[in-house]
Amino acid sequence: MRVRTTVDLPDDLLSEAKERAAREGRSLSDVVRDAVRSFARTATAERESVELPTFDGGGLQPGVDLDDSAALFDLMDRDS
Numbered sequence: 001m002r003v004r005t006t007v008d009l010p011d012d013l014l015s016e017a018k019e020r021a022a023r024e025g026r027s028l029s030d031v032v033r034d035a036v037r038s039f040a041r042t043a044t045a046e047r048e049s050v051e052l053p054t055f056d057g058g059g060l061q062p063g064v065d066l067d068d069s070a071a072l073f074d075l076m077d078r079d080s
Helices: 010-022 026-046 069-079
Strands: none
Touching: 010 026
């Protein structure tokens, strides 16, 4: 299924897309379609996982509730 839509592009970007389409012997629609597909693939591609360093701090202090942000702020203020 194809849907026709209107997209506002800056003049310089439209000119670049038209030049590329002409240079490659393709339609402007094909160039824009490929650009949107490429963007969508990149945006949804799985990112490489990142290993975060951890330190052995002995766990939580007694009475610390990670779901109680106000209590955590109080605890941090008290320790500083």
